Amino acid sequence: MGSVGQTATATGHRRRVLFFSLPYQGHINPMFQLAGLLHARGFAVTVFHTHFNAPDASQHPAYDFVPVQFDGTPADSADTVRVTVEHVLAVNRACEAPFRERLAALLEEEEEVACLVADAHLLTLMDVARGLGVPTLALRTGSAACFRWFMAFPMLCDKGYLSSEEAESQEPDMLVTELPPYRVRDMPSASGATLGLMRELISRAVTAVNASSGLIINTFDALETDELASLRRGLAVPVFDIGPLHVHSPAASSSLLRQDRGCLDWLDARGPASVLYVSFGSLASMSAADLVETAWGIANSGRPFLWVLRPGLVRGAPPSQPPPLPDGFHAETRGRGTVVSWAPQEEVLAHPAVGAFWTHCGWNSTLEGVCAGVPMLCRPCFGDQMGNARYVDHVWRTGLALHGELERGKVEAAISTMMGAGEPGTALRGRARDLCRRAAECVAKAGSSDLNVDKLVNHIMSLTSRRCQ
CATH class of the missing domain: 3.40.50.2000 (Glycogen Phosphorylase B;)
Structure with missing residues (x-):
């Protein structure tokens, strides 16, 4: 495995992977865990981040940090789904121009950029990177089953599973036969404008994955064998299930809240x-x-x-x-x-x-x-x-x-x-x-996730080779 990591160095310089996470704790931690994993395999790391929920750079002295102007905080509302979705879309809109400026400046100074790994909910920023010649990989911090649900979202809407009004008329424990093992109660239903926002958010995430050079997902084969197989059948890009990331890279988390040890x-x-x-x-x-x-x-x-x-x-x-x-x-x-x-x-x-x-x-x-x-x-x-x-x-x-x-x-x-x-x-x-x-078996040497990390490293290097040609 050490020899694989050594391939992240070329012409005396370390290949550099760029990262951009959604500014929420549940998204920041897996991104830093992935960064720690790839850094250990020989890649240099640059973290782009918003001012809102900015990570503590002093906790990661080996990485470079690039702030992107965005200070907006989610609205205070009992409708957690709506305000979260609105905030994610706002991050995309507000960061587009400053991210383009900061990334272009970095590319003028850095020749060995391999790719951008971005949260799958950051479609706009992935488009910016590709427009500047940087390949992208999408990181999903949820389960394979969840992204399978994302891909089925239009069908679920058409069937009435996701509309609050229609869902209320159905038995909560009724099986969603088109997407087992989910039941009606397991579907996040919404109404009116909120359902429209959900549709936009999820459609953009699926588009981001399909337009990328690969999907990295924080799960492992023994946990979601069938769900991962379904994703691979439905996607034209490679899927790298390399989780659980916190086991691969236990010291790489970045807590936004002060922990009481x-x-x-x-x-x-x-x-x-x-x-x-x-x-x-x-x-x-x-x-x-x-x-x-x-x-x-x-x-x-x-x-x-x-x-x-x-x-x-x-x-x-x-x-x-x-x-x-x-x-x-x-x-x-x-x-x-x-x-x-x-x-x-x-x-x-x-x-x-x-x-x-x-x-x-x-x-x-x-x-x-x-x-x-x-x-x-x-x-x-x-x-x-x-x-x-x-x-x-x-x-x-x-x-x-x-x-x-x-x-x-x-x-x-x-x-x-x-x-x-x-x-x-x-x-x-x-x-x-x-x-x-x-x-534990999946992350052990020659386990499925361990082997997929090797495949991911080789895939990133192949993206670098095509960009440098």
Whole structure:
């Protein structure tokens, strides 16, 4: 593998790969993990980034950083889907001209640019790069199943699965026969202008992949064998499943939030597989009523817990402060749990004291749970999270999904099932450990993801050769 990495150097200079991520935590981390992986194989790295959610360059001294003017923040709204989609489209529009200027300046000074790796939602910026002669690779930070859903989006719209009005008339557990294993409830439905924005966003992502020189996807063959095969049948570009990226490149993450590492010391004092870890990611939100039910469900379970309560989690609460917990919660759980604003999640999940993970089922969190070998309690919020929860609950059978109105009794029962001594908890934990083992095999030497990294490196070098001819 070392010899492959050495091919990233030519004429005394390292080939350079450019990166541009969407400015959200769940997109920034995989991009930096990929950058770390390619840097270790011999490539120089330049990171383009917006001023909004700018990464900390001091954490990555081996990389070059190029800021691109964009300061816009997402609107404060309960409609997370709409404001997120609008913000992604705004990033594309606002960054087009400054990115063209900054990239052109770099190309005047740098001869050995191999390609731009950009988030698949940055079609406009990928078009800019190709216009300046730079090949592009699209990075998808979601699952293969999710991108398969993207490709089927027009059909799903035509069938009425994605319109809120039509979806409400269908049975939530009805199977989407055109795209199993999804059910109607696993489809992110919307209405009116929001559905139109979703259509635009997803169409652009599919176009970005089809117009690129290849798709890099953060998944692995043992997890999504059929879904990856479907992508390869439906796409004319090569597909490189090289995940889980956080296992390949564990030190390369770039957290936008300050991590409370003291929680690791707290875990050190807990027994094996005894702690419930609760985190709903960096973007998902909940109502104040759901927070109360969550809190009392955790308290009434009697289990030790580590709970991430980040500022902004509860809609309507002050965004600069962690949301307040219900009266009596701290007294009820004193000595049994700890609450932090943000945690080093990969290290937490790898800690032997953690026995289960309550998650919103963002893809990064889902992959991290899979690789830690812990069962997951799934409470999806929006976007691809419902589909991810379906795979955890129904396909891999390594967790349980909480649907419908959140009630403390349902929460308590689900925690007891996952972490209790009897069935089905024992079976859930066994399957979770098996999936963890298969993930490790994929990234080990000569595993499927390891081999695909070699293929990706060779592919990037072939793109460089064509550009330099």
